[in-house]
Amino acid sequence: MSATTATAHAHTTHDHHDLGFVRTYIFSTDHKMIARQFLFMGLLMMILGGVLALIVRWQLAWPETAVPGLGMILKETGGILEPSTYNMAFTMHATIMIFFVIMPILAGAFGNFCIPLMIGARDMAFPVLNMLSFWVTATAGVIMLSGFFVEGGHAAAGWTSYVPLSAVPEYTGVNWGQNLWCISLFTMGIGSMMGSINYITTIINMRAPGMKLFRMPLVIWSLFITAILLLLALPVLTSGVAMLLFDRTLGTSWFKPSGGGEPLLWQHLFWYFGHPEVYILILPAMGIASEILPVFSRKPIFGYHAMAFSMIGIAFLSWIVYGHHMFVSGMNPRLGMAFTVSTMIIAVPSAIKTFNWLGTLWGGRIQFKVPMLFALGFVSMFVIGGLSGIFMASTPVDIYIQDTYFIVAHIHYVVFGGSIFGAFAAIYFWFPKMFGRMTNAALGHLHFWGTLIFFNWVFFPMHIIGVGGQMRRIYNPMQYEFLQHQQHWNVFITYSALLLGLSQIPFVINFFWSIFAGKKAPMNPWNSNTLEWTAPSPPPHLNWGPTLPTVYRGPYEYSSPESREDFLPQTAAPVGAPGARRH
Amino acid sequence: MLDWWLPENVSTYGRDIDWLFHLIYYITGITAILVFATMIIFLVMYKDRPGRRARYTHGNTTLEIVWTVIPSLILVILTFLSVPAWSKIKMQAPPPSDFVVQVTAKQFNWQITYPGPDGKFGTEDDKTLLDEMHVPVNKIVHVNLKSQDVIHSFFVPQFRMKQDAVPGREIMQWFEATKPGKYELPCAELCGFGHSGMRGWIYVHTPADYQKWAAENLQAAAAPAAAAADEKKAEEKKDAATPAAPAAKTGGKAKR
Numbered sequence: 001m002s003a004t005t006a007t008a009h010a011h012t013t014h015d016h017h018d019l020g021f022v023r024t025y026i027f028s029t030d031h032k033m034i035a036r037q038f039l040f041m042g043l044l045m046m047i048l049g050g051v052l053a054l055i056v057r058w059q060l061a062w063p064e065t066a067v068p069g070l071g072m073i074l075k076e077t078g079g080i081l082e083p084s085t086y087n088m089a090f091t092m093h094a095t096i097m098i099f100f101v102i103m104p105i106l107a108g109a110f111g112n113f114c115i116p117l118m119i120g121a122r123d124m125a126f127p128v129l130n131m132l133s134f135w136v137t138a139t140a141g142v143i144m145l146s147g148f149f150v151e152g153g154h155a156a157a158g159w160t161s162y163v164p165l166s167a168v169p170e171y172t173g174v175n176w177g178q179n180l181w182c183i184s185l186f187t188m189g190i191g192s193m194m195g196s197i198n199y200i201t202t203i204i205n206m207r208a209p210g211m212k213l214f215r216m217p218l219v220i221w222s223l224f225i226t227a228i229l230l231l232l233a234l235p236v237l238t239s240g241v242a243m244l245l246f247d248r249t250l251g252t253s254w255f256k257p258s259g260g261g262e263p264l265l266w267q268h269l270f271w272y273f274g275h276p277e278v279y280i281l282i283l284p285a286m287g288i289a290s291e292i293l294p295v296f297s298r299k300p301i302f303g304y305h306a307m308a309f310s311m312i313g314i315a316f317l318s319w320i321v322y323g324h325h326m327f328v329s330g331m332n333p334r335l336g337m338a339f340t341v342s343t344m345i346i347a348v349p350s351a352i353k354t355f356n357w358l359g360t361l362w363g364g365r366i367q368f369k370v371p372m373l374f375a376l377g378f379v380s381m382f383v384i385g386g387l388s389g390i391f392m393a394s395t396p397v398d399i400y401i402q403d404t405y406f407i408v409a410h411i412h413y414v415v416f417g418g419s420i421f422g423a424f425a426a427i428y429f430w431f432p433k434m435f436g437r438m439t440n441a442a443l444g445h446l447h448f449w450g451t452l453i454f455f456n457w458v459f460f461p462m463h464i465i466g467v468g469g470q471m472r473r474i475y476n477p478m479q480y481e482f483l484q485h486q487q488h489w490n491v492f493i494t495y496s497a498l499l500l501g502l503s504q505i506p507f508v509i510n511f512f513w514s515i516f517a518g519k520k521a522p523m524n525p526w527n528s529n530t531l532e533w534t535a536p537s538p539p540p541h542l543n544w545g546p547t548l549p550t551v552y553r554g555p556y557e558y559s560s561p562e563s564r565e566d567f568l569p570q571t572a573a574p575v576g577a578p579g580a581r582r583h
Numbered sequence: 584m585l586d587w588w589l590p591e592n593v594s595t596y597g598r599d600i601d602w603l604f605h606l607i608y609y610i611t612g613i614t615a616i617l618v619f620a621t622m623i624i625f626l627v628m629y630k631d632r633p634g635r636r637a638r639y640t641h642g643n644t645t646l647e648i649v650w651t652v653i654p655s656l657i658l659v660i661l662t663f664l665s666v667p668a669w670s671k672i673k674m675q676a677p678p679p680s681d682f683v684v685q686v687t688a689k690q691f692n693w694q695i696t697y698p699g700p701d702g703k704f705g706t707e708d709d710k711t712l713l714d715e716m717h718v719p720v721n722k723i724v725h726v727n728l729k730s731q732d733v734i735h736s737f738f739v740p741q742f743r744m745k746q747d748a749v750p751g752r753e754i755m756q757w758f759e760a761t762k763p764g765k766y767e768l769p770c771a772e773l774c775g776f777g778h779s780g781m782r783g784w785i786y787v788h789t790p791a792d793y794q795k796w797a798a799e800n801l802q803a804a805a806a807p808a809a810a811a812a813d814e815k816k817a818e819e820k821k822d823a824a825t826p827a828a829p830a831a832k833t834g835g836k837a838k839r
Contacts, residue, residue, distance in 0.1 A: 084776040158773045164750060165733040171690065171775055257751030263734060264749065297629070303642035328736065330749040333673040340665060344658040351654040352647070354618065359646065361625040363638030368630075376626070383618050387611035394607060394661060396600045396668035400743045403736060403771040467588050467604075469740035471771045475779030482590055482740055482767050559637040566636065 027135070029127035030541055031112045034134050036434065038108030039427070041138060043511075045100040048145075052093035054501055059086055061494035063476040083475045084173060087156035090473060092148075094159035095181065098281065099188055100141050102415060105423045106284040107192075107230065108137065111199055111223045113434060117532035118217050120208020120549045122542040125201040129194050136191030144184040147177045155181035158473060160274070163255035163266040167247045182245040189238030192230050199227035208531065210551030214308070215570070217530050217555040218301065221308050222287025225315045226280050233276035240269040267326055275322035279314055281415050282382070285422025286311065286353060289375045292429055293357055295528045296372035297364030298566045300556040303356040310349035317346040327398045336395050343393040350386050354379065365559070365566070369526070370444030374425035377452050381417025385410060388463065403473075406466030412459045424451070424507070432525045436538040437518030443510040450503025457496035461489045527567045530555045534571050590740045593762040593787070597743035599668035606664070610657065677757035680723035684716060688728075688735035688748040691777030693768060697801050710801050714783035717800075719793035720763050728754045736772035739785060747772055760787040 019028075028034060058067045059081045071079030081089065112130065116123055124130045147154040154177040157166035161181070169175045203224045207216070216224075244266070246252040253259025255266045294301045301307060323331065323339035357379050366372070388410040392398045401407065424447075431439050468486045470477055477483045477490060524533040531551070535543050549571045557568040562575070592601055629637075685696040685704055695716045699708030718724045728737055730748035737756070738745045746756045760766075768783035788796060 082776075083779060087773070087776060087778075156776070162734055162773070165773065165775060171733050173776065263751065297637060298631075299637040300639065300641050302640070303647055306642065306647050328745050329734075329747045330752055330754050333669065337666065337669060337674065340669070341662055344662045345655075347658055348651060348655050352651055355646075355650040356642070358618070358621055358625065359642065361622065361629060363640070364625075364629045365631045365635060365637040366626060366629050376622075380619065380622065383615060387615055390611055390658070390661070391604065391607050393658075394603055394665040396596075396665055396672060397604050397607060399672065399745050400600055400604070400740075402745055403738070464588065469590050471738065471769060473773040473778065474769075479780045480767055480769055480782060556641075559639045561639060 027131060029123070029131045031116050031124050031127070031130060032434070032539060032543075034130055035109045035111075035113035037134050038104045038112060038137075039434075041134075041141060042101045042105035042109060042423075045096050045104070045141065049093055049096040049101055050501055050504070052089050052096070054497055055081065056086065056090050056093060057494040057497045059089075059475065060477065061491045063478055081475075084153060084156055086475045087158075087172070087473070088154045088174075088177070091155050091158050091161075095144065095155070095185075098159065098277070098415070099185065100144065102281050102419045102423070103192070104137060106288075106419060106426075107223070107226055107280065108134070108195065110219075110284060110288070110423075110426050110430070111195065111227070113430060114217075114219055114532065115199055115202055115223060116206070117433070117535060117539060117543060118220050118530050119203060119206065119211050120531045120544075120551065121202060121206035122544070122548070124198050125206055126198050130198050133191050133194035133198065136194065137188055140184045140188035140191060143180055143187060147180040147184070150176040150180065153177050160270060161244065161266075162270075163244065163247070163261075163263050164257065167244060167255050167261075167266075169248065179245060179248060182241040182248070185241045186238055186245070189234045189241075192234045193238075196227040196230035196234075199223060200231065203227075208548050208551055211531075211570075212551075214305070215551055215554045217287075218290035218304070218307050218311075219284070219287035222283045222290070222311055225311050226283045229276045229280050229283070229315055229318065233273045233280065236269055237273035237277075240266065240273065243269075264326075264329060264331060267329055267331075268322075271322040271325045272319075274325065276315075276318045278414065279318045281419045282422075283311060283314065285378055285419045285425075286382075288422045288426045288429070289357060289378045290353075291530075292371050292375040292425055293360045293379075294556045294558055295429075295526050296367045296369055296375075297360055298367070298558045299360060299364040300554075300558055300560075301356070302359030302362070303352075304554065304556065306352055307356055310352045313349040314346060317342060317349070321346050324393060324398070327395050328402050340393060340395050344390075347386065347390060347393065350382075354383055354386070369428075370439070370441055370448060371425050371429035371526075373445070373448045374421050374428060377448065378418060378421040378425060381413055381421055381455070384460075385413030385417055388413060401466060403471055404466040405462045405470045405472055408472050409459050409462035409466055412462070416459070417455060421451075424448075427511075429526070430532075431514065432521030433532055433535075433537050433539070435515050435518070436521050437514050438521050438525065439514045439518060440510050443506040443513075447503060447506040447510065450506070451500065454496050454500035454503055458493050458500055461493050465489045527565070529557055529567050529569045531570055534569060592741060592743060593760055593764065593766070594739075594742035594744065595759040595761060596668065596672050597741075599671070600743040603665060603668060607661065610661070677725055677755060678723050680725050680757070682718070682722055683725040683727060684718075685727045685729065686716070686737060686748070688730040688737070688770070688774075690732050690775050691770070691781035693737075693770075693781075693783040695783070700802055712800075714768075715786065716768070716783065717786045717788060717793065717796050718760060719790050720760055720787050722790075723757055723759045726756045726758070728756055733774050734772050735770045735774050735781070738769050738771035739766055740769075741766045742785075745771055760785075763787045763789050763792070 055067055064080055066079035067081060152173055152175045156172050156174050157178065165171050166178055203220060243254040247254050247256055253261040255261045255263055257263060290301055290307055320342045321339060323335055324343045327336045391401060428439055428444055465486050470483050477487060521537040523537055531549050534549050551570045552574055553570055555570055559566045560568045562568055589601060592598060687694040693714050694711055696709055696711045698704050699706065699710050701708055728746055728748045730750045732750060735748045736745060737748055742758045742760065744758050746754055764787055766785045768785050770778060770781040774781065
């Protein structure tokens with residue numbers, strides 16, 4: 001089945017070089033080009049999201065002083081943030097980082113790049129749909145950006161956009177900004193659905209001969225599960241934002257109590273999407289770490305089946321934990337009790353994964369290459385982010401820390417320390433395959449250590465001020481007497497955030513310098529086992545020559561006694577088999 | 584030991600929350616130290632050295648079972664330990680009390696309504712204060728929480744109390760303060776451009792002081808006194824509006 005589909009593609013799709021500039025670089029149906037498009041989009045948006053974060057931090061450390069450089073945009077105030085602009089800044093920081101940075105990079109770029117190459121397919125099952133998925137997402141990004149230029153400013157009701165605040169323009173003074181926010185996320189939801197259907201179909205139908213489900217690399221497992229979550233969770237958000245838009249523009253009252261609507265309905269819809277979403281953001285990073293740790297420990301992953309099943313467990317449980325975002329929302333407290341139980345249980349698969357990662361290091365031959373450093377950084381930061389989640393799972397403790405900076409610290413340990421570290425690990429790991437060039441190791445080390453240190457300086461103290469009671473989303477902590485004694489932490493965090501921003505400069509230099517002038521990458525620079533390393537770097541259109549690879553074993557046979565080398569590719573035929581190839 | 588971290592607790596159920604907080608703090612802290620120590624030891628011990636081959640192993644079922652069961656047990660125990668406090672604070676009907684105040688949140692104030700001498704809400708002698716609540720110490724206070732526009736959140740850090748006020752709903756909450764003083768009542772849920780600075784004060788009085796305050800401010804005949812109190816409040820607002828010397832205020836605040 002899979003072989004015939006691939007051959008069909010070979011006939012219907014023209015060769016890479018015949019296509020001309022537009023079909024090769026812009027409206028490309030090649031999964032590798034689409035992956036690069038998603039990557040560039042995510043990285044560009046990350047700059048904007050990061051600048052917004054620094055603006056927010058400036059205001060928190062030195063409230064109501066002019067933000068350097070912002071005077072050019074905010075002419076009326078001379079660069080001083082007003083509360084409404086501040087609300088807009090943190091709302092858009094989160095919206096952009098979640099929907100237009102992490103999702104495009106992890107699910108979009110690495111989903112597209114890895115899935116066909118690592119299962120031995122020539123392209124995605126639906127290449128045109130794949131192209132559409134990118135362009136619909138890019139359109140959503142443009143709509144989101146256009147919101148900055150409309151009268152009344154962009155959405156300012158938080159990325160969670162709780163109703164009725166977001167449902168009635170008078171409550172925030174934001175009119176078209178919030179509408180465009182809804183339209184953009186609606187569009188993004190459609191793009192995501194196109195992508196997820198494609199991923200699921202490709203993984204189910206187009207695996208190379210011998211690539212059984214339990215011979216798939218764990219990153220493919222993680223992307224498979226992510227795609228299922230995307231397919232089922234995003235439509236809930238898509239419908240939710242459509243209802244919100246109707247409330248705002250057509251006079252419906254889904255969420256407005258004045259017309260008989262129910263504000264908590266939005267929160268149920270939002271978090272029913274929102275909690276699987278957290279796993280959509282973290283699962284690919286888990287898969288990436290599970291891919292990189294064995295390669296640079298020269299050792300099989302510890303507990304392959306436990307790793308795969310714990311991800312499946314997370315996927316199921318992620319549907320029944322969302323209520324822990326709503327413990328003090330006015331939801332029936334008995335439900336809160338039930339959500340505590342499920343939330344505590346979902347910590348178990350994450351614990352299993354952590355212990356298995358440690359088990360992978362045990363007895364290995366650990367090489368501290370840059371992708372490995374970021375993967376280790378991912379594991380460490382995810383441990384902190386996971387453990388701080390237990391505070392919130394306990395309902396009584398959550399009463400106190402809900403809506404404080406403790407939550408802000410927690411989410412950033414998970415989505416920055418987790419997802420973004422995973423994204424960096426993936427970029428350094430697959431860069432040679434993606435662009436055919438090696439990255440610079442010295443700049444990579446500089447990037448890693450700067451990011452790791454300043455990341456912790458930014459986000460660890462947020463636990464402390466959160467426990468001290470500082471609420472999230474406040475404009476000026478100095479307005480509260482009980483917070484004034486910890487203001488020095490806010491100043492420290494902001495200095496660290498500026499340094500964290502500067503630490504990304506080596507990455508930008510490295511990325512662009514390496515694309516054009518990096519050392520040419522060999523086919524398999526990390527001596528890795530998986531299929532993508534049997535294709536040239538970068539792989540041509542349709543990835544492999546006339547024959548597709550055949551898979552004989554699992555992906556993590558490092559230091560196997562069967563081979564004199566310390567790796568044994570999935571494609572190496574066993575001794576005695578026809579066409580056996582020994583190293 | 585971690586008192587410098589959490590603000591001082593002055594409510595009855597706050598102790599239960601703080602106890603759980605510290606329990607989880609130690610469990611997660613020890614876990615983190617163990618995980619990081621193991622990781623660092625492995626990274627040092629198994630650093631790539633020439634001539635050594637990595638151990639070829641695919642896992643260990645016994646270990647998998649051990650590290651599934653132990654965290655599960657700890658988490659189940661934590662769940663059970665969380666039940667009593669949650670049930671006491673939110674799930675069961677509040678302990679009976681004759682002291683009820685109505686709190687109606689709006690952009691960007693807390694409107695605190697007392698029933699007046701007749702003890703009933705919705706009558707003419709109701710008395711509504713803006714951004715201030717007065718309660719006696721060691722008395723169970725019922726707070727009937729409402730909102731007239733968007734979602735707000737009634738947060739008293741020193742009481743370890745938080746509850747969203749949802750338009751269209753009335754949510755009954757309670758607290759019992761254990762120490763007289765003046766405590767801040769910030770809004771903890773983003774409610775618009777004035778969210779930051781939406782803040783009230785809860786004055787916890789000794790019973791005698793409370794009687795005095797109530798006689799002056801809540802009785803029907805107390806109109807002039809109430810006006811005087813309003814004036815006093817306006818002055819306090821002015822004080823609060825000049826946070827120019829935070830350091831000086833901070834010292835006094837912790838020992839209030």
